[in-house]
Amino acid sequence: MIVKSSWALPRLTRLAIPAVLALVAVLLPFILPGDRWVRVAALALIYIALASGLNILVGLTGLLDLGFIAFFIVGAYTTAILTVQLFVNQLGFDPDTLWWLFPVSLVGALVLAGIAGCILGYPTLRARGDYLAIMTLAFGEIVRLVSINWIGLTGGSVGIRGIPPFAIGDLELTSPSANYYVVLAMVVVILVALAGVVASPVGRAWVAIREDELVASSMGIRTRRYKLLAYVCGASIAGVTGVFFAHMQQFINPDSFTLEDNFIVLSLVILGGAGTFWGPVVGATLWIFFQAIARDWTIVQEHPEFRTGFLALIVVVLMIVRPGGIVSRKLKLTRSGGDVERPEPRTAPAGLEPDPIEAGAPVLVVDTVGRTFGGLTALGSVSFEVRRGEILGLMGPNGAGKSTLLNVLSGVTKPSRGSITFRGDRIDGLDSDRVSVKGVARTFQTVRLFWQMTVLENLLVGAHERLRGWVPAFALRLPRHRHDEARALTEAGSVLEFAGVWDERTRRASALSYDSQRRVEIARALMTRPKLLLLDEPAAGMNESETKALASLITAIRDSGTDVVLIEHDMDLLMSVSDRIVVLDHGEVIATGTPDEVRRNPAVLEAYLGSDA
Incomplete structure (x- = not known):
């Protein structure tokens, strides 16, 4: 089914204000x-x-x-x-x-x-x-x-x-x-x-x-x-x-x-x-x-x-x-929005390339990684690996170091010691923008969208690395860049359809429901074409039906070829979608295994329920 987008104003309408102003200026x-x-x-x-x-x-x-x-x-x-x-x-x-x-x-x-x-x-x-x-x-x-x-x-x-x-x-x-x-x-x-x-x-x-x-x-x-x-x-x-x-x-x-x-x-x-x-x-x-x-x-x-x-x-x-000033009309951050067409429903977003690494091979290796803040040790000596084709769950009580670990993996925080290797390359010394280019994307514990942008504009930010160019070329609006932008918008439409938020594409992020905000944040991360997606409590604040739909989306992301590291306090969600789970407590790994193995692990029970359990 192909449905022409109706959100973009006709070109003549968009040019009406500049044309009138130009005429007044000339006269x-x-x-x-x-x-x-x-x-x-x-x-x-x-x-x-x-x-x-x-x-x-x-x-x-x-x-x-x-x-x-x-x-x-x-x-x-x-x-x-x-x-x-x-x-x-x-x-x-x-x-x-x-x-x-x-x-x-x-x-x-x-x-x-x-x-x-x-x-x-x-x-x-x-x-x-x-x-x-x-x-x-x-x-x-x-x-x-x-x-x-x-x-x-x-x-x-x-x-x-x-x-x-x-x-x-x-x-x-x-x-x-x-x-x-x-x-x-x-x-x-x-x-x-x-x-x-x-x-x-x-x-x-x-x-x-x-x-x-x-x-x-x-x-x-x-x-x-x-x-x-x-x-x-x-x-x-x-x-x-x-x-x-x-x-x-x-x-x-x-x-x-x-x-x-x-x-x-x-x-x-x-x-x-x-x-x-x-x-x-x-x-x-x-x-x-x-x-x-x-x-x-x-x-x-x-x-x-x-x-x-x-x-x-x-x-x-x-x-x-009027805090916003006399003119309140928001900027249009893309000129090709009218070319967006609704894609056919699909099991994976467009733009993903075949992965040469075989299933089960390690793609992310974390070796004795630690992180201290002054005299506080957030991570002691953490070691684990993420394998190709799996969802790895990270669980642990509050203060266990899960979010700190995600910040270290994504380059937001540099590790104090240890190494992180992703697909054969060391990434522990890279800034977050370079980690993203390497193929690691993330979401945040609290939804962090670009609130004044539309959903499509948010996703185009995710495609930034593929759309870079010289400022004069953008000022001149050269055809090549217009075509690249149109292709990115088509891909964004595919990702939004995959994430279940196609109908929200023209709305500002600030006007979305909470469930849609979460899905758009995941879709924006997918627009970077990641090989590994880090999800930080994506189900926080969701009701039961929204959580079940999110579980299906996370599984579909894994099946489409993107490995997932998932932090989640909803144990039902974490146990149902994870292939393996790593458990942290006080900045140390205390257990690793399948969901069934972790459920029965005495160290995990003690960390969550106390030594008297």
Whole structure:
């Protein structure tokens, strides 16, 4: 049975809002009353670009940056120094003939701002909260102070004058309308590129990191690499914007880039809606035009600081009455959803490859693994093996070390001693993202989905390793990547059908029932195409009928070719599906055998019932 998905909006409907906004933007200079307001519109476009770049860090990836204007400074001074200080002052070129230098300035600003993003991003990868805010703020101030004090290069507090205007050959684009359209072209390119990147594995990785960095890593996402990429992309956008700003103003000095600007751009992101696509556009547009209108108010003329005070007040009130910002429409993290078709019911999800290892051969060997936390020993010396084609149950009383063992197996926690070998490769020293790539997937004791994503988007995060690529390729929406995404969505449909949650595919994870959440979490783990699946109490909180259905799913996963390690406190479930059971107590293995053997083992009875049993 093939059923065409009805969840995706028609393409024309999806493009309606951008088309209307584009038409308004094109006609705006003819609508606004005079050049002053056209210049305001051009400035609004500059802030739209800046807010969109900062939104990558703050809204998508969840990284607070209070020094973002530093990258804007790098871009503006790059083109000013290159054109005025080098080609005009040093080499004697006529400024009117330097129109061809503009693309060179763009490339230079892109590279230098990207490098600055790396310089800032790398040491802040492990920082969070207040520490991250302080480090980024300090970086921004360092760049601004350098621009003030390096007089020979930047002109110091006097700045750099005589920056050539926009031009094409002998045609100078100096009118407010011409400046507006040039900057509009930049913003359109940035927004189109961003739309492509957001609806790609890169955008999903950023959002996954924001929502749950540990789970993102367990899905094979190299979280530090993608956080650094977010810094580079945001910085590059700000650097390019600085080039356009410098040529539009034809003059820059340190007063053009104040500490206050960092907070203004951040406020615009929050005002419009952090983590949304159109939020920065709406926030920047409303604020810049409001600021221009307020300039004519008597109270603002007497107290100019009130303009920024009004913004602060608006943001505070908005965070109370509408925490998500003005724009609440969630991001679409894939563009190929309309191609999903319901697959035929099947006994195994698509994408699994034949396994060359014969049944019964060891696939996971845990050898004297221990883990201590300070003076506390969570695991003493644990040894066991998982064999090809089996479900291995892990049982033990509370505090026995089961979840710690699962964290060690999945790379979330490094073992203090011992070794773990999976299919012939040592994995005990690997991070969780590399363990996932090796073929080990896991679920968590408490359901941990990406709650703001749809079910299909959650599963596409599981396919991240197969969909990686270059950011420019995603920005350009090359056909190969679109086809890869469509194949991944087809596979996701197969996995959802296999897990019994196909009908939930378009819903947000936060709107699912508890049973569906558990099944979607298992389905997302299966999208990594694991050879070994670690399940941490998947039946916790389920009723009897849901538990029986889960037992059938776990058995089907084993039968489809994925070995399973199962932690479960529901003894009926554990005994009914496990081929063998390993029993832990106080971080040590006290018994190993079939379910019947474990039931009769005196050491197990004593661990659960006490020595008087």
